[in-house]
Amino acid sequence: MISIKNLTFYYSGNDKSALxxxxxxxxxxxxxxxxxxxxxxxxxxxxxxxxxxxxxxxGKITGKVEVNGxxxxxxxxxxxxxxxxxxxxxxxxxxxxxxxDRELAFGLENLAFAKEVIAKxxxxxxxxxxxxxxxxxxxxxxxxxxxxxxxxxxxxxxxPDILVLDEPTSELDPKGAExxxxxxxxxxxxxxxxxxxxxHRLDRVxxxxxxxxxxxxxxxxxxxxxxxxxxxxxxxxxxxxxPPIIKLAQAVKSxxxxxxxxxxxxIDDTPLTVKEGRIALAKTLRHxxxxxxxxxxxxxxxxxxETKQSHLxxxxxxxxxxxxxxxxxxxxxxxxxxVCPGEFVAIMGRNASGKTTLVKHFNGLLKPTRGDVTxxxxxxxxxxxxxxxxxxxxxxxxxxxxxxxxxxxxxxAFTLNNLGVKGGEAEPLINQTLERFGxxxxxxxxxxxxxxxxxxxxxxxxxxxxxxQIIILDEPTRGMEYRLKAELMKFLDEYRRECRAVILVTxxxxxxxxxxxxxxxxxxxxxVVDGPKREVLSQALLFSPQINRLAQAxxxxxxxxxxxxxxxxxxxxA
Amino acid sequence: xxxxxxxxxxxxxxxxxxWCKLAWIACVCILALLFDSPVYLLLLSLxxxxxxxxxxxxxxxxxxxxxAFFLCLLIIVINALVSNQGSNVLYQFPFAIPIAGAPRITxxxxxxxxxxxxxxxxxxxxxxxxxxxxxxxxxxxxMVKAKLPYKSVMVTSLSTKFVPALIDDAQRIADGKxxxxxxxxxGGRIQRVKSYASIAIPLLSNSLDRAVQVAEAMESxxxxxxxxxTFYKELKISKGDITILAFVFSSIxxxxxxxxxxxxxxxxxxxxxxxSLTASEWTMLFVLLLLVNTMPILALLKRKASLD
Numbered sequence: 001m002i003s004i005k006n007l008t009f010y011y012s013g014n015d016k017s018a019l020x021x022x023x024x025x026x027x028x029x030x031x032x033x034x035x036x037x038x039x040x041x042x043x044x045x046x047x048x049x050x051x052x053x054x055x056x057x058x059g060k061i062t063g064k065v066e067v068n069g070x071x072x073x074x075x076x077x078x079x080x081x082x083x084x085x086x087x088x089x090x091x092x093x094x095x096x097x098x099x100x101d102r103e104l105a106f107g108l109e110n111l112a113f114a115k116e117v118i119a120k121x122x123x124x125x126x127x128x129x130x131x132x133x134x135x136x137x138x139x140x141x142x143x144x145x146x147x148x149x150x151x152x153x154x155x156x157x158x159x160p161d162i163l164v165l166d167e168p169t170s171e172l173d174p175k176g177a178e179x180x181x182x183x184x185x186x187x188x189x190x191x192x193x194x195x196x197x198x199x200h201r202l203d204r205v206x207x208x209x210x211x212x213x214x215x216x217x218x219x220x221x222x223x224x225x226x227x228x229x230x231x232x233x234x235x236x237x238x239x240x241x242x243p244p245i246i247k248l249a250q251a252v253k254s255x256x257x258x259x260x261x262x263x264x265x266x267i268d269d270t271p272l273t274v275k276e277g278r279i280a281l282a283k284t285l286r287h288x289x290x291x292x293x294x295x296x297x298x299x300x301x302x303x304x305x306e307t308k309q310s311h312l313x314x315x316x317x318x319x320x321x322x323x324x325x326x327x328x329x330x331x332x333x334x335x336x337x338x339v340c341p342g343e344f345v346a347i348m349g350r351n352a353s354g355k356t357t358l359v360k361h362f363n364g365l366l367k368p369t370r371g372d373v374t375x376x377x378x379x380x381x382x383x384x385x386x387x388x389x390x391x392x393x394x395x396x397x398x399x400x401x402x403x404x405x406x407x408x409x410x411x412x413a414f415t416l417n418n419l420g421v422k423g424g425e426a427e428p429l430i431n432q433t434l435e436r437f438g439x440x441x442x443x444x445x446x447x448x449x450x451x452x453x454x455x456x457x458x459x460x461x462x463x464x465x466x467x468x469q470i471i472i473l474d475e476p477t478r479g480m481e482y483r484l485k486a487e488l489m490k491f492l493d494e495y496r497r498e499c500r501a502v503i504l505v506t507x508x509x510x511x512x513x514x515x516x517x518x519x520x521x522x523x524x525x526x527x528v529v530d531g532p533k534r535e536v537l538s539q540a541l542l543f544s545p546q547i548n549r550l551a552q553a554x555x556x557x558x559x560x561x562x563x564x565x566x567x568x569x570x571x572x573x574a
Numbered sequence: 575x576x577x578x579x580x581x582x583x584x585x586x587x588x589x590x591x592x593w594c595k596l597a598w599i600a601c602v603c604i605l606a607l608l609f610d611s612p613v614y615l616l617l618l619s620l621x622x623x624x625x626x627x628x629x630x631x632x633x634x635x636x637x638x639x640x641x642a643f644f645l646c647l648l649i650i651v652i653n654a655l656v657s658n659q660g661s662n663v664l665y666q667f668p669f670a671i672p673i674a675g676a677p678r679i680t681x682x683x684x685x686x687x688x689x690x691x692x693x694x695x696x697x698x699x700x701x702x703x704x705x706x707x708x709x710x711x712x713x714x715x716x717m718v719k720a721k722l723p724y725k726s727v728m729v730t731s732l733s734t735k736f737v738p739a740l741i742d743d744a745q746r747i748a749d750g751k752x753x754x755x756x757x758x759x760x761g762g763r764i765q766r767v768k769s770y771a772s773i774a775i776p777l778l779s780n781s782l783d784r785a786v787q788v789a790e791a792m793e794s795x796x797x798x799x800x801x802x803x804t805f806y807k808e809l810k811i812s813k814g815d816i817t818i819l820a821f822v823f824s825s826i827x828x829x830x831x832x833x834x835x836x837x838x839x840x841x842x843x844x845x846x847x848x849x850s851l852t853a854s855e856w857t858m859l860f861v862l863l864l865l866v867n868t869m870p871i872l873a874l875l876k877r878k879a880s881l882d
Contacts, residue, residue, distance in 0.1 A: 056793050081796035092739060093784050094791035096732060098580065098711050105806030107795035118806045138581065140738070155795065365749050385752040386760075394753035400783075401743075401750045404775040418755030448779060462754065 085155030145176020170479030241482025587629035650687030825865035
């Protein structure tokens with residue numbers, strides 16, 4: 001059991017409290033979802049549970065944290081290791097040995113368990129997490145999802161009662177995230193391990209949780225069962241990403257229709273899973289009169305991509321592109337693609353399907369092994385990256401890789417300077433861009449000390465100050481909270497309307513469903529599908545958004561099968 | 575592209591007890607330092623090849639050797655320019671430097687460089703086995719067994735583990751910079767240093783973040799709990815391993831004996847010696863090289879025996 005009383009914490013050298021007046025009790029075996037905007041104190045709270053705060057991270061702390069009756073202030077992280085297992089965000093930075101089985105043994109070795117005990121527990125942990133087949137593999141060869149499961153197994157070997165996972169899926173692809181979450185759920189179900197999970201994307205895990213806690217500005221602003229918390233209007237305003245199904249349910253309810261999730265529940269309730277949503281909506285639809293906009297097969301007429309493209313000169317033209325890496329890995333196999341001004345293209349696909357390799361050709365970071373890439377009339381094979389960057393902006397996933405100047409202003413000036421725009425000419429461009437991104441107040445600040453969302457904006461501004469016609473973003477929303485994602489997407493949508501093109505490499509289906517208009521699906525270096533998002537996403541299994549799965553199941557009630565978002569569904573039902 | 579990372583190729587060499595491999599590396603190094611004769615050093619360098627081939631690390635070996643050859647070339651050129659001993663003058667510079675005298679290039683100077691390059695090649699070649707055919711965790715265990723402090727060994731092992739991550743980081747950051755119009759290899763020397771410095775700052779900053787994260791994760795798994803650490807896997811030395819160790823040590827002993835009995839010496843200065851070995855010297859040398867190569871042979875036999 002965890003009991004926190006009046007906990008307040010300041011990191012050393014910081015006058016803003018990271019945690020303020022936290023009072024919390026978590027019972028054994030609970031599955032707690034911890035969410036809220038970034039910088040809200042989620043990680044700090046996790047660190048308090050195994051004594052990383054205050055033993056590893058110094059600072060000013062008042063109040064009391066007790067784990068299984070032990071006062072965390074008086075017992076070190078090492079002593080707490082057998083009670084609280086911590087799994088961190090980045091799978092790379094928590095594995096310390098070369099082999100999987102030794103990784104699992106690491107904690108036990110530190111605690112001086114006998115060899116026989118270690119052998120037994122390593123075996124158990126491998127089986128519990130279902131990674132026995134990986135035991136002799138090198139950790140460096142594993143995929144992100146596998147690494148994260150190894151990390152879970154390695155803390156599990158210490159027999160903790162409590163498992164704390166700090167955004168364990170934010171660096172993973174959907175498949176890897178699914179594998180990790182399955183394991184976590186099973187540990188809670190079958191072994192009764194208390195789970196405290198920090199997550200931004202709630203749609204997948206919310207149905208399994210007993211309790212949702214929202215942290216904002218270091219304070220608990222909401223705490224309760226998932227159905228009541230997520231249908232609370234204040235929570236959605238705080239920037240927590242409310243799953244589309246719940247949004248839909250809210251809208252349906254506000255129209256005076258009642259939703260029944262289960263037969264026994266006679267009162268209105270909020271569905272948490274696609275299945276619950278399906279049952280509830282089917283019942284509602286059965287009892288209500290059919291209306292005009294229903295009974296059509298398509299939500300909106302599909303515009304053939306060819307007719308839309310024909311009258312505009314493409315910005316990017318890829319002809320039979322092949323790329324072979326020096327280690328003979330063929331990443332891209334004969335791709336043909338055209339991107340026109342005003343398009344918002346999402347490039348999707350599994351990890352290592354060639355997405356990044358493909359887009360790196362658009363600004364010359366990679367050169368074609370065979371085939372041609374033409375960007376804004378320039379042959380990308382012969383042009384340097386510097387020449388192409390006037391036309392193409394490329395934003396990398398991690399803003400930390402972008403930023404190195406002393407002030408935000410210099411960050412922008414750096415790009416312009418490289419392009420030969422200096423002094424007086426650069427000034428208005430910089431002012432304009434800072435204004436546009438709401439960064440004027442941070443103009444003279446050190447960019448790396450800004451918050452995650454602000455850093456992302458600086459990185460974007462430092463690219464867009466050059467006003468490229470094409471902007472490429474490589475997984476920009478991975479691990480980003482909902483509000484920031486939505487802001488970024490809205491901005492990109494505006495940007496492409498100025499007759500420019502936006503190319504988004506992503507695995508985030510919900511975002512694509514809402515904002516892009518064309519989806520290119522890659523697999524093993526080849527284009528599998530290329531078409532309007534409605535066509536591609538409504539005919540997919542794994543790559544379909546939550547609401548579409550619902551729409552597919554409700555076709556017999558006259559709901560168009562190509563609905564992708566909650567807003568569209570509401571429109572169709574109205 | 576060769577990744578400078580250990581990967582378990584499952585060969586007899588990879589499977590062999592790390593102590594045997596460490597002893598063998600030590601043996602090659604000692605012999606390389608013991609002998610002066612270029613013939614001995616050349617053959618010693620070549621005699622590391624069977625182990626490299628048996629461990630199937632020739633690709634890695636080749637890329638390391640490319641670098642080593644460059645290093646050797648540097649040694650030869652510098653020694654030829656700096657050393658003005660030797661009597662076969664090939665070129666006399668037309669000027670004199672105070673104190674050092676008139677520089678000249680001599681045959682002896684060049685040959686000395688060549689001879690010592692061979693010595694270096696033998697040592698580097700042996701060390702590729704350490705890098706690519708000894709499991710880093712096993713190496714760590716061996717170091718701890720050798721009474722080196724565990725924490726220091728762990729830190730060393732960790733730092734090598736994160737080198738590939740660092741290289742990836744640098745590549746990504748450089749790509750980011752290039753995408754913002756920075757031309758890394760353009761401009762004067764000062765400009766280029768500045769350009770590369772712009773990579774160093776985020777790289778350093780990312781590495782510090784990484785260090786804190788790794789430390790946090792280790793702390794959470796009770797690293798340095800104060801108790802005496804136990805080890806899940808231990809280095810078991812089998813009878814076969816002892817046999818191999820015995821052969822390796824005997825080759826060192828035999829080498830020392832040969833050297834003491836006057837074999838394998840060589841004189842570069844003032845006049846380079848002619849290379850001439852008597853029939854018995856050749857025989858002895860081949861016996862020595864055979865002894866050095868008992869390790870891969872016995873390892874193979876041991877694997878065969880364990881399979882039967």
